[in-house]
Amino acid sequence: MSTQPPPNGDLPTAGARRTGPPEDAAQERRPVTVIGLGLMGSALAAAFLRGGHPTTVWNRSPEKADPLVARGAVRAASVADAVAAAPLVVVCVTGHDAVVDVIDAGRTALPGKVLVNLASGSSRQARALADRTAALGGHCLDGAILATPDGIGDPDAVILYGGPQAVFRAHAPALAALGGGATYLGADPGIPSLYEVALLDIMWTSLTGVLHAMALVGTEGIAATEFAPFAAMLYTGVGSFVPRYAQQIADGKYPADDSTLGTHLAGIRHLTEESGDRAVDARLPLYVQGLMERAVARGQAGDSFARLVEQFAPPENRGPSAR
Numbered sequence: 001m002s003t004q005p006p007p008n009g010d011l012p013t014a015g016a017r018r019t020g021p022p023e024d025a026a027q028e029r030r031p032v033t034v035i036g037l038g039l040m041g042s043a044l045a046a047a048f049l050r051g052g053h054p055t056t057v058w059n060r061s062p063e064k065a066d067p068l069v070a071r072g073a074v075r076a077a078s079v080a081d082a083v084a085a086a087p088l089v090v091v092c093v094t095g096h097d098a099v100v101d102v103i104d105a106g107r108t109a110l111p112g113k114v115l116v117n118l119a120s121g122s123s124r125q126a127r128a129l130a131d132r133t134a135a136l137g138g139h140c141l142d143g144a145i146l147a148t149p150d151g152i153g154d155p156d157a158v159i160l161y162g163g164p165q166a167v168f169r170a171h172a173p174a175l176a177a178l179g180g181g182a183t184y185l186g187a188d189p190g191i192p193s194l195y196e197v198a199l200l201d202i203m204w205t206s207l208t209g210v211l212h213a214m215a216l217v218g219t220e221g222i223a224a225t226e227f228a229p230f231a232a233m234l235y236t237g238v239g240s241f242v243p244r245y246a247q248q249i250a251d252g253k254y255p256a257d258d259s260t261l262g263t264h265l266a267g268i269r270h271l272t273e274e275s276g277d278r279a280v281d282a283r284l285p286l287y288v289q290g291l292m293e294r295a296v297a298r299g300q301a302g303d304s305f306a307r308l309v310e311q312f313a314p315p316e317n318r319g320p321s322a323r
């Protein structure tokens with residue numbers, strides 16, 4: 001997934017540090033370690049090498065280090081050796097449990113090191129990892145990569161970071177090698193993971209709608225490729241609703257300046273009927289139709305689509321009309 005950096009106000013970005021004074025140039029070539037050389041970890045290590053960083057690598061299956069060693073990386077014999085080799089240690093393995101395995105294997109070398117966890121996980125896992133790292137004498141930044149391996153190192157590759165600000169600032173020049181969109185989200189190490197799952201929420205749910213639509217037109221013999229330009233046009237257009245709806249949610253006011261929920265409800269009933277007529281699984285649009293029906297039953301027919309947000313909130317945060 002590739003995306004533009006979110007607005008971050010005055011939050012520091014690694015990219016911004018790249019324009020700093022000349023001594024930053026030396027900082028930018030600090031030694032780094034990358035642990036985990038799957039698709040993403042290999043791309044991270046390659047980006048550090050391209051940036052001129054002395055790069056030590058370790059992978060459970062050692063042969064995955066071969067292409068990087070051929071490009072100048074140093075292969076560590078153990079996790080502990082890898083952690084000892086550099087002040088900044090990037091870990092990118094399958095998930096939380098694997099990261100814990102790695103940390104435990106490298107614990108003797110961890111005191112004083114900065115661990116950057118770029119494996120995906122939940123915010124709870126990220127916070128637990130930061131606590132575990134601190135208990136072992138290290139410092140932890142937790143990151144979320146909003147790019148695919150082929151985008152790593154690009155000026156617009158976005159990686160979100162959370163953790164102690166001083167630690168981020170100290171290592172921002174090196175982290176800039178991974179992407180110009182390195183963005184600091186604050187001291188809480190759990191927030192980047194929260195952003196990551198929330199953004200994937202958008203990707204999975206909206207792309208499921210695309211697949212449903214393609215199955216629907218497919219019943220008429222219309223090829224997905226024939227339909228795709230129209231789907232892509234709509235997908236792009238829908239993005240323009242995001243800031244407007246975000247403002248309505250922030251204000252707690254839902255003026256229907258585009259279309260009312262009552263109008264949406266009439267429209268989605270056509271979709272569920274069309275799906276049913278064609279024996280296409282209608283559970284996805286029926287779920288959304290149910291949200292609209294509940295809103296209309298609560299007297300919200302004249303509000304905008306964004307009003308549905310209230311139905312997703314935890315019960316204690318819902319307004320009286322949405323409980």
Ligand SMILES: NC(=O)c1ccc[n+]([C@@H]2O[C@H](COP(=O)([O-])OP(=O)(O)OC[C@H]3O[C@@H](n4cnc5c(N)ncnc54)[C@H](OP(=O)(O)O)[C@@H]3O)[C@@H](O)[C@H]2O)c1
Pocket residue numbers: 001036037038039040041059060061064092093094095097098101102118119120121145146147148149
């Ligand atoms: N690929 C992407 O587009 C992308 C984008 C954003 C975030 N991410 C995140 O980046 C992380 C890595 O993804 P990937 O695509 O690189 O996956 P991958 O290609 O499957 O690589 C997984 C890596 O984890 C290592 N590993 C697994 N369990 C381990 C353990 N217990 N101890 C030590 N190493 C272990 C594997 O070692 P072996 O080689 O020995 O199996 C391998 O190096 C994931 O959390 C993923 O969600 C990936």
